[in-house]
Amino acid sequence: MKALFLLLSFVISYLLFDIRGNKVANLKIEYGSINIDGKFYNLDPNFKRGKFSVVFPFIARRIFEMIFGGGSERRRCDFEIVEFDEKLYERKNPENKITWVGHSTFLVQMDGVNFLTDPIFSMRAGPFGNKIGSRRYVPPAMRVEQLPKIDFVIISHNHYDHLDILSLKKIVELNSDVKIFVPLKVKKLLDREGIGENTVELDWWDEFNFKGLKIIFTPTQHFSGRWLGDSNETLWGGYVIIGKKKFYFAGDTGYFFGFKLIGDAFGPFDIVCLPIGAYEPSEMMRPVHMNPEEAVRAYMDLKGRIFCAMHWGTFDLSDEKCDEPPKRLFECVKKLNLNVDNFKIFKHGETIKW
Template identity: 45%
Template sequence: MSTSRRIFLWTLSVLALLAAGGFIIGCSISAPRYAGPRSDHFDGKQFQNAGGVHAQEGLRPMLRWMLHREKGPFPEQPAAPYGPKPPARVSGGQLRVTFVNHGTFLLQVDGLNILTDPIWSERTSPYQWIGPKRLRPPGLRFEDLPKIDVVLISHNHYDHLDVGTLRRLVARDQPRIFAGLGVAQFLTEEKIPNATDLEWWQQVPLSAQVKLNCVPAQHFSGRGLRDRDATLWAGYVLQTSAGNLYYAGDTGYGQFFAEIGRRFAPMRLAILPIGAYRPQWFMAPIHISPAEAVQAHLDVQARQSVATHFGTFQLADDGLTEPVTDLRRALQEKSVPDSTFLVLKEGVGWTAQP
């Protein structure tokens, strides 16, 4: 056998082993699939967005994106300061909001401390040695968090369901955790207790004053190769004495925003994503652009909105400052005052005016 043929066969064997290893790992990290009755957005095997909208699938669009990426600058900010320690509780009809990072907010209202999609890990990945890396520290030290009563998980992607952070919260505070259909089983298998599955438009009481509503979003789910769209993605509306609060999670744009507005207006505050939207041909089904975030703000009839899902991990091609720059441009084009759609500094608490 010639040397060139031996090299070819050796290379082919290595590639085959790598592919087999990747397949085995991809299957092993998949979450369990939801098993329940069919609905207008669940066919018995997979969940679906309204109107059949779905994320880009298959190797071809992924390769097209990877081979033609135009990533904006996203410099690391390792020295970004932590914010001050929040108060232990907020009551008396007040609402205090702290943007921690990415999709993580501390919401303090009616004596409850609520965290959305908490992530304090260094990477959004099943392994902390590979995957998208944190480019700035969280806005709050984990140790400075008040006791957390409730955690809201919008979907099971690694940047929104971070097992390491949830384990720390459970060990310290034992909070109640709410997520879309099917996610509770995964959390139970990961030794994370007190999780409850919710269906779109389902309501549960959190206290005598606060009700939690699970609402639709337009996204997808999956943690490995065998669980694509096997659990439900969602947003949440909290009905409180300070007004209705909407956390959109990760989502593309759809008519459900207007329906949420019809059901829950007036909305005191909406937390809407503005990042990970470029290139739009690839991202639009699953991530709203800043311009679409402004339209969603109008659709849900929010008195004020707050930006989320930007500034920590570069998950798409938009750079560090592009989401905010494009948001300001979109607000101007829609004649919406900047003060109506806030960009909070990480770690600095904001108290809503009555």
């Protein structure tokens, strides 16, 4: 009887794996990355970036503020930093946990494996070694030196506030065997910076098994580029990580139909990390950044349980007031009669167990 039970369990597991494997293969065929003449494109054929008539005044205002000042009311917010407890991440305490460092940077422990999402520990996000660019409202919740041993890093795309070379170099210096997962064509940048040996490039729907976890790179709706002449020459995306539980990290994205594809293929998720900020002016931002209401919609598409808010309250990237995104998020959650306890707005440095 026991042997029959084991056989049935094996057959069911094999069939489920085969079904999921076929589903992912089909997704790669139907919704794989699109590269035409060296440029990557979003899945939505109707995708359009903001009009020049909106983008130019926004950029001009930001340059004016950088030189002459202004925008202080937009940036006037009180943010609390929680002192990071390094003992929480000791190997003898392998319970799943997640800490918000700020912006889109999370420190995550999953099945005893430690990883970072889009790590940026610099005070600015911008070119020339972060000498110019958006400045943080508050410093990072901890120093790189305070982090536990990092097993791997996931990078969603090459924008300066998500791929910070100075932070990556420090992480590699302290963790010589760390793996860095990046989208297609991003490895070239890391090669130039001397950390390419640690890098693994992924296409949409690619899977990589690492220390008992399955890492899957999935589509988002965004764009890439670190300077004027390299727009969309590298890919962008989010990550599904599957162990005993399931984790999703969106990186940076507008709302699109891909969330439902990911939720149907891999969900339900125990944790989804979704961006809620940088959405004004909406005519410019909406194609590539979600507002809080759209993030809730993505959460439901993904079949998420715990919603971890990110991409807000750290860098001055848009026109909404720095503390507006979480207020709008909770207004939406209450309006939809969702469980408020499942929506987490972290203090900088705060840790929760999952």
